[in-house]
Amino acid sequence: MNNNQVDMELVKELEDKCVDIRKNLLNFIYRIGMGHLGGELSIVEVAVALYYKYLNYDPKNPKWDDRDRLILSKGHCSETLYTIFSDLGMYTMDYMVEHFETLDTAKFGMHSNRKYVPSIEVSAGSLGHGLPISVGMALGARQQKKLWRTFVIVGDGEMDEGTNWEAIMAAGHYQLGNLVAIVDRNKLQMTGTTEKVMNLDPLDKKLEAFGWEVKSIDGNDMYSVCAALASLPPADPWVRRKPIFIISNTHKGKGVSFMEDNVKWHGGGIAKEQLDQALIDLEKGRKVR
Amino acid sequence: MAVQTTFDFDQMLSNAREAYGEELLRMADDGLDFVFTYTDNVAPSSSAGKLIAKYPDRCFNFGIAEPNQVGASAGLALSGKIVFAQVFGPFLSLRAADQIHTDIAYNDVNVRLIGTHAGLTAGGGPTHNCIADLALYRAIPNLTIEVPADAGQCVKAIRKSMEFEGPMIIRIDRGGSPSVYADTNYEYEFGKAIEALPGTDLSIISAGSSVYWSMMGAKILKEKYGISARVIDMHTIKPMDTAMLLKCARETGNVVTVEEHSINGGLGGAVAEFLMEAGFSGKFKRIGLPDKFAVLGDPDEVYRYYGMDPEGIAKQVAELLK
Numbered sequence A: 001m002n003n004n005q006v007d008m009e010l011v012k013e014l015e016d017k018c019v020d021i022r023k024n025l026l027n028f029i030y031r032i033g034m035g036h037l038g039g040e041l042s043i044v045e046v047a048v049a050l051y052y053k054y055l056n057y058d059p060k061n062p063k064w065d066d067r068d069r070l071i072l073s074k075g076h077c078s079e080t081l082y083t084i085f086s087d088l089g090m091y092t093m094d095y096m097v098e099h100f101e102t103l104d105t106a107k108f109g110m111h112s113n114r115k116y117v118p119s120i121e122v123s124a125g126s127l128g129h130g131l132p133i134s135v136g137m138a139l140g141a142r143q144q145k146k147l148w149r150t151f152v153i154v155g156d157g158e159m160d161e162g163t164n165w166e167a168i169m170a171a172g173h174y175q176l177g178n179l180v181a182i183v184d185r186n187k188l189q190m191t192g193t194t195e196k197v198m199n200l201d202p203l204d205k206k207l208e209a210f211g212w213e214v215k216s217i218d219g220n221d222m223y224s225v226c227a228a229l230a231s232l233p234p235a236d237p238w239v240r241r242k243p244i245f246i247i248s249n250t251h252k253g254k255g256v257s258f259m260e261d262n263v264k265w266h267g268g269g270i271a272k273e274q275l276d277q278a279l280i281d282l283e284k285g286r287k288v289r
Numbered sequence B: 001m002a003v004q005t006t007f008d009f010d011q012m013l014s015n016a017r018e019a020y021g022e023e024l025l026r027m028a029d030d031g032l033d034f035v036f037t038y039t040d041n042v043a044p045s046s047s048a049g050k051l052i053a054k055y056p057d058r059c060f061n062f063g064i065a066e067p068n069q070v071g072a073s074a075g076l077a078l079s080g081k082i083v084f085a086q087v088f089g090p091f092l093s094l095r096a097a098d099q100i101h102t103d104i105a106y107n108d109v110n111v112r113l114i115g116t117h118a119g120l121t122a123g124g125g126p127t128h129n130c131i132a133d134l135a136l137y138r139a140i141p142n143l144t145i146e147v148p149a150d151a152g153q154c155v156k157a158i159r160k161s162m163e164f165e166g167p168m169i170i171r172i173d174r175g176g177s178p179s180v181y182a183d184t185n186y187e188y189e190f191g192k193a194i195e196a197l198p199g200t201d202l203s204i205i206s207a208g209s210s211v212y213w214s215m216m217g218a219k220i221l222k223e224k225y226g227i228s229a230r231v232i233d234m235h236t237i238k239p240m241d242t243a244m245l246l247k248c249a250r251e252t253g254n255v256v257t258v259e260e261h262s263i264n265g266g267l268g269g270a271v272a273e274f275l276m277e278a279g280f281s282g283k284f285k286r287i288g289l290p291d292k293f294a295v296l297g298d299p300d301e302v303y304r305y306y307g308m309d310p311e312g313i314a315k316q317v318a319e320l321l322k
Helices: A008-032 A037-042 A044-054 A075-087 A093-098 A130-143 A162-174 A203-209 A222-230 A272-285 B016-029 B047-054 B066-078 B089-095 B097-106 B133-139 B151-163 B209-225 B242-252 B267-277 B299-305 B310-320
Strands: A069-072 A150-155 A179-185 A213-218 A244-249 B034-038 B059-061 B082-088 B111-116 B144-146 B168-171 B194-197 B202-206 B229-233 B236-238 B255-262 B284-289
Touching (some): A008 A075, A008 A222, A037 A044, A044 A222, A069 A130, A075 A093, A130 A162, A130 A179, A130 B066, A130 B097, A162 A179, A162 B066, B016 B047, B016 B151, B034 B066, B047 B059, B066 B082, B066 B097, B082 B089, B082 B151, B089 B097, B089 B133, B097 B111, B097 B133, B133 B144, B133 B255, B133 B267, B194 B209, B202 B209, B209 B229, B209 B255, B229 B242, B236 B267, B242 B267, B255 B310, B267 B284, B284 B310
Parallel strands (some): A069 A150, B111 B168, B144 B168, B202 B229, B202 B255, B255 B284
Antiparallel strands (some): B194 B229
């Protein structure tokens, strides 16, 4: 499928879904009192496009052998995935709140655990782990001649970790065309801009030099996200081709006026009046059809 | 019951690194399903090199990049395979510590990390000494730590690990270490220590290369000092066979540990922690590397320097029991 074949009705549907997911996410974070809203809001389009369309995935059978694998390497943004799982009917929001970091009864945590949540492929939290694991998964698919694809979402601040570059080198070496890495390029990390803390650009040239095919997209524009995911080459792992890196240019805190591109909204909870304002902002952002 | 050993000190050398590679090759030939990962430290002429040559589709080289190798091994295991990962021991434990903790143990995957060059066996000084690994591994939950006493036992561990669920570390020497056991026809279970030599005056708890030294030390103790030392092969450091520790404490009263590791946090630490809480009041000593970066020298000379050789062990034990 090429870019022109993205179904515009689907794009509209997924755009609406993003508004709902963001609102549910904010309500969830308000109720549990903690989260990483900036980075959780910036990945919504990518996560929604994957879970509702492009990831070969069955919420009723999350451990199905032939499913595509999605690793959220920026594991501190797990609440976005929990919110999507809830919307897909796997858990009610009340259940998630009642089982969030509640000791013996806990299923959900700030950093996700695959043993408690079957749809979580990898327990993550420490940064720089998802890419090496994704390389192993993609090699595993090749070795077993399986057609599933491995996706990994990493943060741009996370790219400071050297292990990513070991994995990027290995994926280029093994020409893992069944591997898709998506960097949430919101340009902010905990204490400042990525360029100020540890310069990342020119990221595209660095990745190309390591043997990857690089696509730069507007990661908060659903059409742009869908076009990139719809145009992936086949996932036949026995064919050696370049792994794909999608540089997903986004805004931290996307959709909420006082959070967008604001370094202060990395981690923490949200107050009631902030929640109310955020929900208004998000509804305003819903496209009138 | 004590098992048959090469206690006649014929110094028969064996090489666990070669032996486990040969066993993996046999396992692959037998149709067992596993994959193998390695860094740039497997010679084509070695047995693991032969495995790679014969089964290239299931062997993956990660270059000089241990964290990526260990992380990718977790990914391979999550894709449904049992993974054997050969890693240069000092760099496995120290450089890939976060990956062992998070990708392997926390994610609970079927990876067997084979840490080679245990203790001082690499030679080359403190950058290549592997003497803090057991302390690290012991503190990581959900990690079984296996330290075979010789090549034959290593082969048993490798084969048995195919039926084991969960993460495991298998710590082996560089190669060329003496065989402890004359054959491999003895019962071997993870978590169950072996009484390698009977004795009544004290128990020497050891693992890996130090089992052989302890046996040799026990011989000197008997001949020179008239002391009867029991030697325990505590090949599983975690979970430790505490029933065996209690039995030894009860029956021999005194306990000494010998390990090719820092005296901090390894086998000796584990034994001391357990016995202290169990109310042990006998004499106790840890023999191993002191809390220093080791002196530079041939490993055999360094062992002697720190009293870890048979004579040193015998001398320290005799002093303790005075």
